Amino acid sequence: MEESVRSQNLDSDFPVNLRYESGFGNHFSSEALRGALPQCQNNPLVCPYGLYAEQISGSSFTAPRKLNQRSWFYRIKPSVTHEPFKPREPSGHLISEFNQATSCATPTQLRWKPTEAPERPTDFIDGLYTFCGAGSSFLRHGYAIHMYNADRSMDNCAFCNADGDFLIVPQKGRLWITTECGRMQVSPGEIVVLPQGFRFSVYLPDGPSRGYIAEVFGTHFQLPDLGPIGANGLAASRDFLVPTAWFDQSLRPGYTIVQKFGGELFTAKQDFSPFNVVAWHGNYVPYKYDLSKFCPFNTVLVDHGDPSVNTVLTAPSEKPGVALLDFVIFPPRWLVAENTFRPPYYHRNCMSEFMGLIYGAYEAKADGFVPGGASLHSCMTPHGPDTKTFEATVAVGGDSGPSRIKDTMAFMFESCLIPRVCPWALESPYLDRDYYQCWIGLRSHFSYEEKTATDGEH
Ligand SMILES: O=C(O)Cc1cc(O)ccc1O
Numbered sequence: 413m414e415e416s417v418r419s420q421n422l423d424s425d426f427p428v429n430l431r432y433e434s435g436f437g438n439h440f441s442s443e444a445l446r447g448a449l450p451q452c453q454n455n456p457l458v459c460p461y462g463l464y465a466e467q468i469s470g471s472s473f474t475a476p477r478k479l480n481q482r483s484w485f486y487r488i489k490p491s492v493t494h495e496p497f498k499p500r501e502p503s504g505h506l507i508s509e510f511n512q513a514t515s516c517a518t519p520t521q522l523r524w525k526p527t528e529a530p531e532r533p534t535d536f537i538d539g540l541y542t543f544c545g546a547g548s549s550f551l552r553h554g555y556a557i558h559m560y561n562a563d564r565s566m567d568n569c570a571f572c573n574a575d576g577d578f579l580i581v582p583q584k585g586r587l588w589i590t591t592e593c594g595r596m597q598v599s600p601g602e603i604v605v606l607p608q609g610f611r612f613s614v615y616l617p618d619g620p621s622r623g624y625i626a627e628v629f630g631t632h633f634q635l636p637d638l639g640p641i642g643a644n645g646l647a648a649s650r651d652f653l654v655p656t657a658w659f660d661q662s663l664r665p666g667y668t669i670v671q672k673f674g675g676e677l678f679t680a681k682q683d684f685s686p687f688n689v690v691a692w693h694g695n696y697v698p699y700k701y702d703l704s705k706f707c708p709f710n711t712v713l714v715d716h717g718d719p720s721v722n723t724v725l726t727a728p729s730e731k732p733g734v735a736l737l738d739f740v741i742f743p744p745r746w747l748v749a750e751n752t753f754r755p756p757y758y759h760r761n762c763m764s765e766f767m768g769l770i771y772g773a774y775e776a777k778a779d780g781f782v783p784g785g786a787s788l789h790s791c792m793t794p795h796g797p798d799t800k801t802f803e804a805t806v807a808v809g810g811d812s813g814p815s816r817i818k819d820t821m822a823f824m825f826e827s828c829l830i831p832r833v834c835p836w837a838l839e840s841p842y843l844d845r846d847y848y849q850c851w852i853g854l855r856s857h858f859s860y861e862e863k864t865a866t867d868g869e870h
């Protein structure tokens with residue numbers, strides 16, 4: 413698969429055509445120089461072209477075969493060739509341990525407006541801030557939800573997240589991401605997963621850029637089981653794209669690796685690019701997916717199905733069928749249910765729901781939830797359509813015929829663990845302090861003539 417990338421910035425060395433391999437969970441192999449990949453073994457005494465062999469493990473060595481993930485890199489110098497890690501100043505607004513000391517518990521419905529472009533030059537690393545999360549990266553159980561708001565490309569540095577896997581949902585601006593497996597372009601409407609430990613660098617060809625990130629600790633994203641849906645539908649394996657080998661062999665004095673470790677940032681200097689992998693093979697890889705390829709399923713007669721049917725990727729917890737974090741989308745689709753209130757039902761959920769909007773409008777909110785904004789409805793916190801949506805839907809009447817939800821892409825990160833919210837998210841000027849007002853106008857439509865006691869006696 414080839415993709416055209418037009419550089420708006422002449423300094424960029426991003427190529428005109430990027431090549432990807434397709435598939436989910438495959439054992440891929442890729443070489444930028446013919447013959448660079450050792451055959452029949454991983455660790456020859458001397459590798460082709462004098463390369464170093466290095467393994468990256470995404471699961472414990474002894475994980476069951478179907479969960480075992482690792483890749484082999486054949487690189488010009490091994491990753492270990494660097495000066496000692498030092499704490500980085502500033503360390504950022506990042507949290508990977510959610511407890512009373514770091515974050516707050518609140519059952520209140522929360523909603524945020526989109527952030528404006530940063531006031532001073534900010535790259536992807538400095539633009540990261542945690543919204544909420546649960547558990548601990550140290551205990552390898554939990555998740556964090558972040559956003560990024562940046563306007564400048566990372567320069568002579570790479571990011572490495574030792575805590576968990578990043579699922580990035582760009583909302584504004586493309587991301588040109590260089591990884592150890594090769595390079596990717598990720599546009600709003602696509603998502604990218606950068607697994608724990610991969611080094612990557614983010615170039616912003618469109619200037620001011622922002623997006624959402626779900627980070628999972630101690631597990632990886634998988635495709636959901638399809639159950640009675642059958643063998644096809646939702647996200648198809650072949651639509652997931654993996655980069656192909658590309659390397660930078662130049663000398664890079666003062667190159668910095670920024671490592672997120674326990675939510676804190678550390679830096680280490682080296683004099684070469686970490687993107688020096690000439691060939692690689694394995695099943696532990698970064699990948700991207702275009703959400704417009706999703707094949708949605710829905711009710712075709714009555715009622716509103718649960719949103720689990722729109723799961724793109726799921727990071728499992730240890731309980732069967734219960735997600736540590738589901739990535740669910742609300743894509744364009746037909747609505748045909750008869751005699752049915754078609755927008756999302758009013759509900760309280762034992763799972764917690766963080767939502768974002770990539771473009772368009774969301775079917776449960778007439779206003780106030782706009783692209784780049786976010787909302788959080790935690791465990792058992794009531795929520796549902798706002799007053800305007802309810803009134804408008806009922807006014808139209810039940811059998812309104814097929815209608816098409818168009819030009820929209822909302823999503824949800826749904827978790828079985830209850831999030832604690834970061835103090836800066838609660839104090840943020842972007843917090844919508846009047847959010848609750850969107851439901852206050854819901855009137856009682858109840859009508860019932862109470863019978864008197866004497867009526868009952870006759
Ligand atoms: O709260 C939300 O808007 C997400 C959602 C959508 C839906 O169609 C049903 C349940 C649900 O939580």
Ligand SMILES: [Fe+2]
Nearest residue numbers: 761765789795
């Ligand atoms: Fe919900």
